[in-house]
Amino acid sequence: MTATSWIEIAACFGLLTLLAVPLGEYMARVYSGTSTAADRLLGPAERLVYRALGVRRDDDMTWRRYALAVLAFSLGGVLLLYALLRAQGALPGNPNGLAPVNPWIAFDTAVSFVTNTDWQSYSGEGTMSHLSQAVGLTVQNFLSAAAGMAVLAALIRGFARRQVEGVGNFWVDLTRSVLHVLLPLSVVLAVVLASQGVVQTLAGSVTAHTLEPRRAAQASAAEQVIDVGPVASQVAIKQLGTNGGGYYNANSAHPFENPTPLTNLLEWLAILLLPGAACFTFGAMVGDRRQGWALYAAMLVVLVPLTVGTALAEQRGNPALAALGVDQAPSALQGGGNMEGKEVRIGAVESALWATATTAASNGSVNAMHDSFTPLGGLAPMWLIQLGEVVFGGVGSGLYTLLLHALVAVFIAGLMVGRTPEYLGKKIGAYEMKMASLGILLPSAAVLVGTAAACLLPAGRAALGNPGAHGFSEILYAFSSAGNNNGSAFAGLDASGPFYAVGLGLAMFVGRFGVIVPVLAAAGALARKKAVPVSAGTLPTDGPLFVALLVGTVVLVGALTFVPALSLGPVVEHLQLLAR
Amino acid sequence: MDPRHADPSRRPLLDGPIVRRAALDAVRKLDPRHMVRNPVMFVVEVVTVFTSLLWLQAALTGHGDASPGFVLAVSAWLWFTVLFANFAEAMAEGRGKAQADALRRARQVVLAKRLAAPRHGAAHEEVAAAALRKGDVVLVTAGDYLPGDGEVIEGVASVDESAITGESAPVIRESGGDRSAVTGGTRVLSDWLVVRISADPGETFLDRMIAMVEGARRQKTPNEIALDILLAGLSIVFLLATVTLLPFSAYAVAASGNGHLVSMTVLIALLVCLLPTTIGGLLSAIGIAGMDRLVQANVIATSGRAVEAAGDVDVLLLDKTGTITLGNRQAVAFLAAAGVETAALADAAQLASLADETPEGRSIVVLAKERYALRGRDLERLGAQFVPFTAQTRMSGVDLDGQRIRKGALDAVARFVAEQGGGLPADVRAAAEEIATRGATPLVVADGPRALGVVELRDVVKGGIREKFAALRRMGIRTVMITGDNPLTAAAIAAEAGVDDFLAEATPEAKLATIRSWQAQGHLVAMTGDGTNDAPALAQADVAVAMNTGTQAAKEAGNMVDLDSNPTKLIQIVEIGKQLLMTRGALTTFSIANDVAKYFAIIPAAFVGTYPVLRVLDVMHLHTPQSAILSAVIFNALIIIALIPLALRGVSYRPAPARVTLRRHLLVYGVGGVLLPFPGIKAIDLALTALHLA
Secondary structure (H helix, E strand, O other), X not given: OOHHHHHHHHHHHHHHHHHHHHHHHHHHHHHXXXXXXXXXXXXXXXXXXXXXXXXXXXXOOOHHHHHHHHHHHHHHHHHHHHHHHHHHHHOOOXXXXXXXXXXXXXXXXXXHHHOOOOOOOOOHHHHOOHHHHHHHHHHHHHHHHHHHXXXXXXXXXXHHOOOXXXXXXXXXXXXXXXXXXXXXXXXXXXXXXXXXXXXXXXXXXXXXXXXXXXXXXXXXXXXXXXXXXXXXXXXXXXHHOOOOOOOOOOHHHOXXXXXXXXXXXXXXXXXXXXXXXXXXXXXXXXXXXXXXXXXXXXXXXXXXXXXXXHHHHHHHOOHHHHHOOOOOOOOOOOOOOOOOOEOOOOOHHHHHHHXXXXXXXXXXXXXXXXXXXXXXXXXXXXXXXXXXXXXXXXXXXXXXXXXXHHHHHHHHHHHHOXXXXXXXXXXXXXXXXXXXXXXXXXXXXXXXXXXXXXXXOHHHHHOOOOOHHHHHHHHHHHHHHHHOOOOOOOOOXXXXXXXXXXXXXXXXXXXXXHHHHHHHHHHHHHHHOOOOOOOOOOOOOOOHHHHHHHHHHHHHHHHHHHHHHHHHOHHHHHHHHHHO | XXXXXXXXXXXOOOOHHHHHHHHHHHHHOOOHHHHOOOHHHHHHHHHHHHHHHHHHHHHHHOOOOOOHHHHHHHHHHHHHHHHHHHHHHHHHHHHHHHHHHHHHHHOOOOEEEEEOOOOOOOOEEEEEHHHOOOOOEEEEEOOOEOOOOEEEEEOEEEEEOHHXXXXXXXXXXXXXXXXXXXXXXXXXXXXXXXXXXXXXXXXXXXXXHHHHHHOOOOOOXXXXXXXXXXXXXXXXXXXXXXXXXXXXXXXXXXXXXXXXXXXXXXXXXXXHHHOOHHHHHHHXXXXXXXXXXXXXXXXXXXXXXXXXXXXXXXXXXXXHHHHHEEEEEEEEEEEEOOOOOHHHHHHHHHHHHOOOXXXXXXXXXXXXXXXXXXXXXXXXXXXXXXXXXXXXXXEEEEEEOOEEEEEEOHHHHHHHHHHOOOOOOHHHHHXXXXXXXXXXXXXXXXXXXXXXXXXXXXXXXOOOHHHHHHHHHHOOOEEEEEOOOOHHHHHHHHHHHOOOEEEOOOOHHHHHHHHHHHHHOOOOEEEEEOOHHHHHHHHHOOEEEEEOOOOHHHHHHOOEEEOOOXXXXXXXXXXXXXXXXXXXXXXXXXXXXXXXXXHHHHHHHHHOOOOHHHHHHOOOOOOOHHHHHHHHHHHHHHHHHHHHHHHHHOOOOOOOOHHHHHHHHHHHHHHHHHHOHHXXXXXXXXHHHHOOOO
16 A cells, blocks of 8 residues: 555544544533534424424433334334335326335335435435435435434433433434434535535436447447436435435445545545544543543444555455456556456545445445455455444444443453443443343344345345355345445345345344344433442443453454354455465 | 361362262253253253264264264263363362261251240250240250250350351350350350240251352352353354354355265354353352352351352441451550659559559560560569559559559549649640540559659551551452541541541441441442441441351341451452452353354364365364364363363452453453463364374
8 A cells, every 4th residue: 555545544534533522522412401502593493393293301211111212213214114115106206207116125225224224225316216315215314313323322321320210302312313413414514515516406317418329339429318316415414324325326436426535535534423423422421531432442443454454455456367467556547456346536445445434334335346345355344244333333323232242341351350340330230231132142143044044045045146155245245234234235136136125124123123122221221220439449441451352342242253154255255366 | 076177278179079979960960950050051961962863863874964983072072061061060069068068967956945934944845956946945054055046145154166167265155245146056065044046947057057058049149140141142142153054054065066064063063162161161160169268268158149249349347446456455655754764664664564464564564575675573572562453543553662653544643643742744744645646545654643654555456457458449449447436546546557437436326327328329338247236237238247256136137157256357258259250250251262263173174175265264284174173172171171170269369450450361361262272272183183083
């Protein structure tokens, strides 16, 4: 890699931290209900929402009520979105006259967007009407992200509160997440993106007259119809809300979604911004900012080396091409590296940066095709997903899942120092361990069982785009992505059939609510406990030792669960490529 | 006969008879009804039975899951894995059982003299001790065994309690006060006692003690349950990871066209290696051994929960007398009045104390000898007349050759001097008051009308206690001294002993209030006590150690009884509690860390037929796929045996802050746990190859 690439990676993470800290502090005020500058501006709108929903702001919910509200809200969202997609042909806002979405894809998409996965087994511009995109998908981009943030707020309150039943009010948390955080950030980002040339229009398509004939048989210049629409607004929330479902099938590799280096940087920042800021929200709300920094450091400790490793692997290029004498070295004329499946404007290092960010955070948007990465380069993104989306992870969901790992880490460490384990003064007992185990176990189970089913059933194997170990990697990636609510795709796999629609849909459902319910149960149990005061006998959870321990737990649990599967997919592929 | 061994280090860890009994018990414990209590090992047992059936099939049909020899070897080692875990548990129980047998011998079949009325001299009838019920009143005379636990309501007697405490010197038991509790199985040596029985048969202290050392009524502690849940969660993850390998393997075989479907035997071997069998197999042994260590320290806990809580305690309430100080005030300085030689003061003070047998008096003689080389003199030869201390005069001293030497409290001596026609010099009064403000006791010495000076008596803090408290502080434990002294004296001793806080002029109510206020702030409090008036505080404390010499009420309110009645024991109890948790944590970490190496052994071996390139992952260069898998299984079984001593003895314990302890344990058991299996598996593989077993 060139010096510029190293500096670029360092600058990106530096900038991210600079933005995440103040945003995290601001979000802490949002969830603590303290008045912020935005309150004056948005207060009337907020009160209007509460009046319409019949919600009292001070109505503190027990964890059970909170969980029921999340589940009811999400199920309602799935049904509404499914109905909308099935009926889009008869509804307005369909300038291109698209047909209703087929039932399998409609189900898969509905679950996918409500669970903040945004897995797409279709091409956006050719399947979804403007109405479906704007009212269906974009609305869920906001709401699913906001639901994750609300659940995190409830868990943080569990740590911060003492001897109370309530963990907050879901409707208030949801509303404040949208109005005070997601909406303002999206508006700002959308305007900046549009200024850089990201399309934002209500028109259906534009027609371009190309200079070259499309096919050799055509003598004259051809017409090319390019779909356009409200792209900038959707791209903003797809990045900020760790959604990732692009307006275009090519996602952020498409020049209308990501036209300039500045948009590439901003969209990259937007992937990691909210999950990173959540750490600082945590620190501020539990009243010990060092705790937030420790969690943020743990995330960086995993992500930065994997990003560098992926960048190195991609920049090194493809050994098979090198053997043919192809020049893949960076020079004044080319970025160099493995350029298969990459946008020439973007290049290997920037694609690697994006690939690890989008898989670390459960975003799933892409600016290059991960399927075409070198085996080692593709391993890091897949493994980041399989870690359970805890390194940054989804908006809200990343941190609350990481906190489950923290409970396990603290439990074992607590035993090792000879005390009943505690985290932030809360004793960790059998109930918390049960919830932490469930929350960690269920997504992994969804991934492994789903992959096994696909290997066994003809419908699973028939959809493969590639033979051999790579085909297995495709299946594993698809279920890893669904089970951990990431939504990025390895491509090559045709997931539009009933088997994958249902299988992945179920995996997404388990991966989302199989974590949320245990997290809320743990939040309720923690809120009821009193806090143990800190002493020299307390295991400090804000130092490098705890960071190492937490990373060790995340990595070891992730590695031990998926090593057998990974060794039959990407590892074999890599070894085969080397052996060739 | 002494049923316990005062020094645990003297008892060998692997006692011949205990080992033999444990080996038998290990087989007996294969009963699934017993195994199901331990989820991890139960899974191992189930798959072991399944593998044995696979071997039968392979041996009978000739074409089974894998070659019969290989399946047999794997099954055999899986059986060993289960047996080794059972053996560990049986070993831990065995140590307790040997003790219980000795205690049972103390539970003599005795006849009791049940009194018709609760007074000495009432008519009595002979009944079996087992027929006595709570509330019955019995007469116990010299030579009799106490038929049960009870409270002395009349009489005073010397009692041999060696069967319970191991202490051969008899103790005095009398009605009223803090020495009224008697324990069943002990023997009255002289005189008689009228005792009200306070426990039904089967619930006496001796019964509880036997049950405790046997681990018969052992219930899982909250922390053990939480760990069990975590281990179960991990087991499910590993179960999924191995079971799904079957379809993955089917896909891989179809995709590559090479090799065979992975065999059930190999998958089971992988599963057992990945399961946290090390901690799963040793978990109950660790718990039992923790209780055992407590028994070695001569402390009986009423539940395992209390031992765990001891590890969490962060506030220790310690009685000043006996725990922090030696319990006697001792002379530390002579302060002469103006115009008096200090040696003359020392001489007079020594003369006044020669016949004084109180510890204070003896300490003055000792100090005079140390400072001024004043040897003891024979008072009789000097013709001296000893004047003993009385409550009226509040002085003691000698009359000799017309000299009237007295020592005593400031006001008492001032009155004496005034009676003799003298006066107390201002500097003596000032010195005495200055000593009092320092928390020490001034003893004024006068010779007739002339005050010679002041002897300073001070509570002497036990040697090494300051360092002990400093170590506790490093572990994050606060010490609070409880004393009946005035705040001034208390503050001085607290400063000298290095305790964090003190409660002066303590009353039982004040103790209770102190405990409650600490607990309200989230602290866990431990205390010791012996008197009936300690009972409320003992009941409130999280860890309450009653002295065996204490009253029945105190023993019932506490959750531990210290047979040695040594209040300093509290510190040791905390250490045992911490060590118990540490051992669990260390072995859990070790167990999980081990899995990394086992993957490197088994994954390439299992799939090298399908994807030959996976040979690269075989970093240990094991001989054949079969020897690789077998070596991992054997390592997994042997490590349980190898760690039994650690489980029984507990990890080495050093008082240190949590950060330091964690770093050390992570390094030893985490990093060590990752690395150790690599050479271990390789060595077993080499041995198997050398013996042509694989």
